Amino acid sequence: MQRVPSVLLARSFHTTSAASSFQYADLIVEPSTKKQRLPSDPTKLGFGRYFSNHIIDIDWDMKEGWFAPKIKQFENFSLHPAAKVLHYAQEVFEGLKAYHGVDGKIRIFRPELNMERMRRSARRSALPDFDTREALLLIDELVRMDADLVPKTDQASLYIRPMMFATEPHIGIGESLQAKWACFSAITGSYFNYERGIKLLADPEMVRSWKGGVGQYKMGCNYAPTIAVGKMAALHECGQVMWLSGEDRLVTEAGAMNLFVLWTNEENDLELITPPTDSGLLLPGVTRLSVLELAKEWNVMKVSERNFTMPTLARAIREKRVHEFFVSGTAAIVGPVSEILYMDKEHDILEKLHIPTLTSKYQFHKRMHTALTDIHYGKVEKSEWQRIVEV
Amino acid sequence: MQRVPSVLLARSFHTTSAASSFQYADLIVEPSTKKQRLPSDPTKLGFGRYFSNHIIDIDWDMKEGWFAPKIKQFENFSLHPAAKVLHYAQEVFEGLKAYHGVDGKIRIFRPELNMERMRRSARRSALPDFDTREALLLIDELVRMDADLVPKTDQASLYIRPMMFATEPHIGIGESLQAKWACFSAITGSYFNYERGIKLLADPEMVRSWKGGVGQYKMGCNYAPTIAVGKMAALHECGQVMWLSGEDRLVTEAGAMNLFVLWTNEENDLELITPPTDSGLLLPGVTRLSVLELAKEWNVMKVSERNFTMPTLARAIREKRVHEFFVSGTAAIVGPVSEILYMDKEHDILEKLHIPTLTSKYQFHKRMHTALTDIHYGKVEKSEWQRIVEV
Numbered sequence: 001m002q003r004v005p006s007v008l009l010a011r012s013f014h015t016t017s018a019a020s021s022f023q024y025a026d027l028i029v030e031p032s033t034k035k036q037r038l039p040s041d042p043t044k045l046g047f048g049r050y051f052s053n054h055i056i057d058i059d060w061d062m063k064e065g066w067f068a069p070k071i072k073q074f075e076n077f078s079l080h081p082a083a084k085v086l087h088y089a090q091e092v093f094e095g096l097k098a099y100h101g102v103d104g105k106i107r108i109f110r111p112e113l114n115m116e117r118m119r120r121s122a123r124r125s126a127l128p129d130f131d132t133r134e135a136l137l138l139i140d141e142l143v144r145m146d147a148d149l150v151p152k153t154d155q156a157s158l159y160i161r162p163m164m165f166a167t168e169p170h171i172g173i174g175e176s177l178q179a180k181w182a183c184f185s186a187i188t189g190s191y192f193n194y195e196r197g198i199k200l201l202a203d204p205e206m207v208r209s210w211k212g213g214v215g216q217y218k219m220g221c222n223y224a225p226t227i228a229v230g231k232m233a234a235l236h237e238c239g240q241v242m243w244l245s246g247e248d249r250l251v252t253e254a255g256a257m258n259l260f261v262l263w264t265n266e267e268n269d270l271e272l273i274t275p276p277t278d279s280g281l282l283l284p285g286v287t288r289l290s291v292l293e294l295a296k297e298w299n300v301m302k303v304s305e306r307n308f309t310m311p312t313l314a315r316a317i318r319e320k321r322v323h324e325f326f327v328s329g330t331a332a333i334v335g336p337v338s339e340i341l342y343m344d345k346e347h348d349i350l351e352k353l354h355i356p357t358l359t360s361k362y363q364f365h366k367r368m369h370t371a372l373t374d375i376h377y378g379k380v381e382k383s384e385w386q387r388i389v390e391v
Numbered sequence: 392m393q394r395v396p397s398v399l400l401a402r403s404f405h406t407t408s409a410a411s412s413f414q415y416a417d418l419i420v421e422p423s424t425k426k427q428r429l430p431s432d433p434t435k436l437g438f439g440r441y442f443s444n445h446i447i448d449i450d451w452d453m454k455e456g457w458f459a460p461k462i463k464q465f466e467n468f469s470l471h472p473a474a475k476v477l478h479y480a481q482e483v484f485e486g487l488k489a490y491h492g493v494d495g496k497i498r499i500f501r502p503e504l505n506m507e508r509m510r511r512s513a514r515r516s517a518l519p520d521f522d523t524r525e526a527l528l529l530i531d532e533l534v535r536m537d538a539d540l541v542p543k544t545d546q547a548s549l550y551i552r553p554m555m556f557a558t559e560p561h562i563g564i565g566e567s568l569q570a571k572w573a574c575f576s577a578i579t580g581s582y583f584n585y586e587r588g589i590k591l592l593a594d595p596e597m598v599r600s601w602k603g604g605v606g607q608y609k610m611g612c613n614y615a616p617t618i619a620v621g622k623m624a625a626l627h628e629c630g631q632v633m634w635l636s637g638e639d640r641l642v643t644e645a646g647a648m649n650l651f652v653l654w655t656n657e658e659n660d661l662e663l664i665t666p667p668t669d670s671g672l673l674l675p676g677v678t679r680l681s682v683l684e685l686a687k688e689w690n691v692m693k694v695s696e697r698n699f700t701m702p703t704l705a706r707a708i709r710e711k712r713v714h715e716f717f718v719s720g721t722a723a724i725v726g727p728v729s730e731i732l733y734m735d736k737e738h739d740i741l742e743k744l745h746i747p748t749l750t751s752k753y754q755f756h757k758r759m760h761t762a763l764t765d766i767h768y769g770k771v772e773k774s775e776w777q778r779i780v781e782v
Contacts, residue, residue: 047562048562048563049561051472051473051560055472074472076471077471078468078470079469079470081465086468086476086611087484087552087614088614088615089480090614090615091478091480125615125619126618161473161562165477171439171486172437172439174621175621186473186562207603210598210604219480219616220477221611223479223481224482224610224611230565231517231565256564
């Protein structure tokens with residue numbers, strides 16, 4: 001045995017191309033000649049089905065680095081059947097939104113946080129790095145070109161989807177010598193019916209993330225395993241899955257969202273609690289961070305990032321100490337949860353845990369939803385969270 | 392609380408389309424007009440870089456079911472930027488090989504096992520089911536059409552890559568209403584230099600699979616997180632990563648391969664041991680199964696599928712009880728391991744564990760490699776493992 005030189009223990013997931021980035025200054029614009037068709041009724045928009053007219057498309061190559069960014073007509077990619085993304089899921093993405101404000105200005109919500117996270121996801125996926133500022137300038141330009149498609153209502157928005165994936169045509173498992181960075185947008189209505197609470201299925205047998213895994217990154221690989229589980233949840237009339245991790249059943253996420261509990265804790269304090277991100281088990285959400293920051297700013301209750309287990313939560317619900325439970329995410333903003341179906345196969349128990357979120361006297365989730373959407377739509381100014389796209 | 396009706400506890404990942412399959416009888420053939428270029432020196436082939444002339448391409452739709460299969464010119468896919476596979480990694484694949492035998496016949500090694508596994512992967516990924524027999528008939532046809540590209544040497548083979556992925560253009564996370572099944576092939580040389588032993592990095596901080604996850608399925612999502620870890624292993628001059636799982640550091644896989652240890656166990660028996668698949672932590676490999684079946688048939692040592700931990704293995708290596716360690720997989724067949732770099736950051740220890748596989752008096756891994764390749768290339772008849780493609 002020998003001691004490890006500390007350099008050997010360093011965890012570095014840097015790609016070889018870290019020094020360079022694509023540049024907004026190199027942008028080539030090829031305006032679209034087609035217009036997407038949209039439903040005339042905005043309530044028929046749904047989520048992520050209607051796309052705008054343009055796409056950012058940037059190729060990367062290990063030798064050449066980043067090629068000039070293009071904004072061009074939204075159309076299909078031409079992908080080699082052996083492109084690594086189609087086999088080994090070497091892919092990352094982001095989700096953020098642009099809103100048409102009450103003052104007519106278009107605002108993007110905290111996009112620099114999404115770009116920083118995308119870069120972390122890329123590093124963990126052995127995909128190339130890029131510059132946050134350059135990416136934001138390109139996204140501004142994309143939104144500007146499709147500005148007439150940003151819905152002029154506070155019931156809808158333009159959902160922006162940056163993505164990067166490995167394109168090298170080689171089925172050996174390993175670093176990709178080629179990649180593509182792209183970004184398109186979708187005209188998007190409500191994600192949930194907020195009048196009804198969401199029902200969650202909590203089943204400790206189905207585990208989304210684990211210590212030593214990649215649960216904290218927005219990598220495509222975190223989502224594929226959840227789809228069949230989501231279908232199973234639907235059989236139980238649950239809209240989303242609540243993810244538990246480890247032997248002690250840590251509460252981590254719900255669906256693809258973060259989660260918050262407003263409860264009277266065991267010390268009899270009113271407390272807003274959410275699991276911490278340092279476990280590596282959950283995604284550090286932009287809405288999650290914003291909820292935490294606003295709640296701390298308001299200073300009306302204790303606000304904690306602290307781990308809690310499903311048995312602890314279940315006991316608190318049974319003892320009627322849980323007032324509200326809500327999920328947070330870019331698509332949903334804030335969504336109230338009314339029931340957790342706790343399925344403990346090990347003990348052959350199925351328990352319906354009702355949470356009075358919708359009738360809570362605090363209505364904290366509603367206040368938070370309003371506060372966030374007020375910032376989104378420019379009803380309230382919070383300039384450091386509002387990136388204005390000059391049209 | 393209430394007892395769970397047993398029907399609710401049933402774990403079913405069936406898709407709605409389970410009843411139907413694509414049909415070989417519906418096949419439409421559009422012969423390629425192009426020929427792929429190959430290096431004249433077969434040692435330059437490498438793994439998975441040179442593709443043959445045709446591809447099987449079959450579309451599926453939730454309403455219409457499977458469309459008629461096509462075999463057509465190998466060319467790029469046209470994929471919508473919102474195709475679910477590019478965001479949520481809804482993708483499965485397989486790897487199998489066709490060999491040009493010493494008698495001039497082309498044999499595919501146990502392909503029905505790959506198709507059965509692909510169907511299991513598909514169910515877990517909420518992708519449609521299909522019929523094993525129909526898939527095999529299509530693969531036969533693909534190989535037949537590119538029969539002149541199956542290398543006429545026992546140093547190379549035609550690697551066959553079936554794949555299925557979600558194509559619906561919808562960025563909501565959930566079941567895909569459209570999918571594509573495809574299969575192409577690559578003219579392929581040796582995966583390893585077998586003269587030198589492989590070095591493995593064993594780092595308990597990097598976890599490939601976990602209880603409640605999908606480690607036993609050939610889903611793309613299992614591979615993306617390994618790529619950056621593989622790069623890190625290369626920094627330590629290790630060719631592959633040995634994957635440990637859980638607090639007790641169960642030994643599971645190496646790289647994307649199964650693994651075997653030939654040792655004198657604590658009861659002083661000569662034993663061939665490999666971790667069992669019922670943990671759900673590792674892929675049930677076709678080569679793995681074949682190694683187990685041959686070893687049992689030969690009956691010269693104890694053969695066990697049993698869990699063992701890294702500390703147990705490390706102790707056995709230090710006590711010089713480990714004679715051979717080898718990996719198994721379709722690409723590598725059987726590959727000797729000569730060293731494990733055990734990196735225990737928790738205790739700031741880095742230990743080089745040398746394994747005398749290459750100089751072992753048993754030379755079991757060589758015997759196994761020869762036995763398998765003799766079957767592959769038709770030097771030995773084992774008809775139930777050899778699917779002959781009539782040309």
